Amino acid sequence: MNAALEANEVAGYLKSHPEFFDHYAELLAQVHIPDPHGGRAISITERQLGNLRDRNKQLEAKLTELIRYGEENDAISEKIHWMTVALIAAADYPAVARTLYSHLGGAFAVPHVAFRLWGFAAEKLPRHAEFSATDPATIDFAKDLKHPYCGPSAGVIDLAWLGGGVRSLALVPLRRGDETFGLLALGSEEAHRFYPEMGSLFLTRFGDIAAAALLRTLE
Numbered sequence: 001m002n003a004a005l006e007a008n009e010v011a012g013y014l015k016s017h018p019e020f021f022d023h024y025a026e027l028l029a030q031v032h033i034p035d036p037h038g039g040r041a042i043s044i045t046e047r048q049l050g051n052l053r054d055r056n057k058q059l060e061a062k063l064t065e066l067i068r069y070g071e072e073n074d075a076i077s078e079k080i081h082w083m084t085v086a087l088i089a090a091a092d093y094p095a096v097a098r099t100l101y102s103h104l105g106g107a108f109a110v111p112h113v114a115f116r117l118w119g120f121a122a123e124k125l126p127r128h129a130e131f132s133a134t135d136p137a138t139i140d141f142a143k144d145l146k147h148p149y150c151g152p153s154a155g156v157i158d159l160a161w162l163g164g165g166v167r168s169l170a171l172v173p174l175r176r177g178d179e180t181f182g183l184l185a186l187g188s189e190e191a192h193r194f195y196p197e198m199g200s201l202f203l204t205r206f207g208d209i210a211a212a213a214l215l216r217t218l219e
Helices: 002-016 044-089 093-105 136-144 201-218
Strands: 032-034 042-043 112-117 148-152 170-175 181-186
Touching: 002 093, 002 112, 044 201, 093 170, 093 201, 112 201, 136 170, 136 181, 170 201
Parallel strands: none
Antiparallel strands: 032 042, 112 181, 148 170, 170 181
């Protein structure tokens, strides 16, 4: 205990008196400490340089990671931009549906894409699979989503209309204000294509864009 207190006192003294090594500069070369990367003893100066090199490596790795994320986000933003342009140009519901399927399956390379819509006047609905009767459990699930769901497909809801072999999902509610009128489902055979920790900002924005395009041609 005394040794620990003495060590703390020494550390506190050196922090409070940074000029110490100005008066005793020769100690920097005389005091040797273990090398964390080997068994030999090195001077304090060498240890400081080693710490700086290690810190620089960590910062370089972090910078590389941030650049990669930035490039990925730029690529996603560009894909969403061109999809939005195509949705604006779509003149009717069939064109909007084709645009959603072609961009999600093409530029975004999602192997399973489907959506279901409900709550529209039956006499006005076009004859498309998206307006097939949706089970109440799916509708309740979509209404309860505060954010898009990303994660494993097992035990979520019955999505037979999305296709077989799906192991991971992204489920995006389609809304008109506070009202949920549909659910967009993206699926993959890869178990980790969609995972709980992935960001949902782009999916949320995509859901807003898709919902606006669909309502424009259906109402």
